[in-house]
Amino acid sequence: MGFLSRSKDGTADTANALRFEDKAGEEHLWIQAQKNMDTHVKNDSSHSVANNHSHYAGGNELYRVETNRVHGVKGGEERLTGQGKIDNVVETYVLGSGTKLRLECGESAIELNANGHINIVGKGFNLFVNGDGHITTSGGKLNLNTSGAQPGTGAPGAGHKGNINQAVVNLFPPKQKGQAAPAAPKAAAAPAKATAAPLANSGDKKSKYNYTVDEMVKKQKGLKAKPVKWDNATKGFVPATEEDIKKYVDPANHMEGKDKYQFVDLSSSSGISKDEMSNFLKDKGTLAGQEQTYLDAAKKYNVNEAYLAAHSALETGNGTSELAKGVMVNGTKVYNMYGIGALDGNAVQTGANYAYKQGWTTPAKAIDGGAKWISDKFVGSGQNTLYKMRWNPASPGTHQYATDVNWATAQTTSMKKMFDSFPNANLSYDVPEYN
Known part of the structure; x- marks a missing residue:
């Protein structure tokens, strides 16, 4: 059962609709807005999903919070952006990892390890400061051009940009005929390791x-x-x-x-x-x-x-x-x-x-x-x-x-x-x- 309201010459596919399915094992509530949909809450609001949740926006999305925001993920998380991305903060910005923190781009990579070891790899470098500069090795020695030395980490390589772009493409399946938006993929678990299993990756x-x-x-x-x-x-x-x-x-x-x-x-x-x-x-x-x-x-x-x-x-x-x-x-x-x-x-x-x-x-x-x-x-x-x-x-x-x-x-x-x-x-x- 359900309710359906449509404008003149509208069809069931383009109507405002509310539908209930009460068949045992197939219970389902379905809502469709013919055009726009707005909700307004005068006080608090909460939203809880017991299992998977998918979200799709066919155009732009604006998200604003007047005071503070906490975002927590108990498992792993993966974020993909098909074009540019900018993060700006007015005050302190901290990136932390309990194990390893990597910054990688094509043939270059910087890696910070929890044991205090820092690895940098690339095909060239240029350090320039207008004032004084210091390099200090406290309690050790500074080795330059060490014979036989190997890089402490690896970089993704020339195909890095293409690999990221393909991952973005894979996340957005083409629209199906008669659908206003792509079929939403399930909110699958991000690739966080449950066991210390060997994984081939660009960080090797x-x-x-x-x-x-x-x-x-x-x-x-x-x-x-x-x-x-x-x-x-x-x-x-x-x-x-x-x-x-x-x-x-x-x-x-x-x-x-x-x-x-x-x-x-x-x-x-x-x-x-x-x-x-x-x-x-x-x-x-x-x-x-x-x-x-x-x-x-x-x-x-x-x-x-x-x-x-x-x-x-x-x-x-x-x-x-x-x-x-x-x-x-x-x-x-x-x-x-x-x-x-x-x-x-x-x-x-x-x-x-x-x-x-x-x-x-x-x-x-x-x-x-x-x-x-x-x-x-x-x-x-x-x-x-x-x-x-x-x-x-x-x-x-x-x-x-x-x-x-x-x-x-x-x-x-x-x-x-x-x-x-x-x-x-x-x-x-x-x-x-x-x-």
């Missing part, structure tokens, strides 16, 4: 190398420590062919699913809060209560905090192994949270002996010392991903963690499991790029 850091994948394969094939692969028939390792090597060394073969975890940048913070870390460590033996130790060590040595905590939890059986609970060496109890120095066949004693030499006499010292070791040996020396630990493309043949061509890919199952423990972790990727 690119480490560029001045040779091709095929040249990299030949470099690996020519090493004294020959690459090997596991052979199920012989139940042992056999020499890897050039085809085997290329399968694992070519990044293009590993950009989807869990394989991409071998490119997670272990030197980049995931923005894990103290509460999140505390929740993860809860009921994990001697690791419990050490959330601040992990966060401090991650910041001090530039190692991903989620990786540090999850790696040690995996290594120690959630803080319950002998090395995690403490082993006596020469009358002193020592701890080893990462299995560093623990050799097969006598892992507890050799791991304890190493911890004794390092002075790891408390769980906190073992966590901090282990983080330093990981940074010194790999992450802080340019091998900040599993891929780089295995292949070391900056210097092939030196400091490669393994000879098994499948090593980095094989580790991604454990790596994914680690980061799945922190569903809100913001992962950064460092993907190699060959000529």
Whole structure:
């Protein structure tokens, strides 16, 4: 049932109408204005939608608020503008992010990370001031034109503008015959991550190398420590062919699913809060209560905090192994949270002996010392991903963690499991790029 009113020569499609549908399961209220529609409320007004909400304006929209406005989105949010956009404020304007803040345009990008690390990448720069200028590195040194240095982040590239424009076009489907406006798309959830899943995006850091994948394969094939692969028939390792090597060394073969975890940048913070870390460590033996130790060590040595905590939890059986609970060496109890120095066949004693030499006499010292070791040996020396630990493309043949061509890919199952423990972790990727 309903009501319909129309002007002379009007049709049902052009009338003012109010329609009710009371059929069970298909209840619907439909309102149509033949031309204009105005509402006026003398006091307060509220509008509540239990599920999705779509809004479409075929022309311009003016939105004014006399006093204050609060806009909150519990999930993710995405905004697209097909032309220009201007934001002006009379007083302070603050943009904040608890994890990472990026400003990107084509071949340029500026990135602020929660751990205090700032990355800028581009094809040129010009700094000009009319007065004095200062560059100060407090407690460190300023390096200029460092040999072999790689950009700390990546830029979207020349197709950035076209990609944005296409996203806008996709948001506005063409008008259908007989409709005054496009069919309104559902108010779908914005692309906020529910889990720390690998996502290919323009923000991935690119480490560029001045040779091709095929040249990299030949470099690996020519090493004294020959690459090997596991052979199920012989139940042992056999020499890897050039085809085997290329399968694992070519990044293009590993950009989807869990394989991409071998490119997670272990030197980049995931923005894990103290509460999140505390929740993860809860009921994990001697690791419990050490959330601040992990966060401090991650910041001090530039190692991903989620990786540090999850790696040690995996290594120690959630803080319950002998090395995690403490082993006596020469009358002193020592701890080893990462299995560093623990050799097969006598892992507890050799791991304890190493911890004794390092002075790891408390769980906190073992966590901090282990983080330093990981940074010194790999992450802080340019091998900040599993891929780089295995292949070391900056210097092939030196400091490669393994000879098994499948090593980095094989580790991604454990790596994914680690980061799945922190569903809100913001992962950064460092993907190699060959000529």
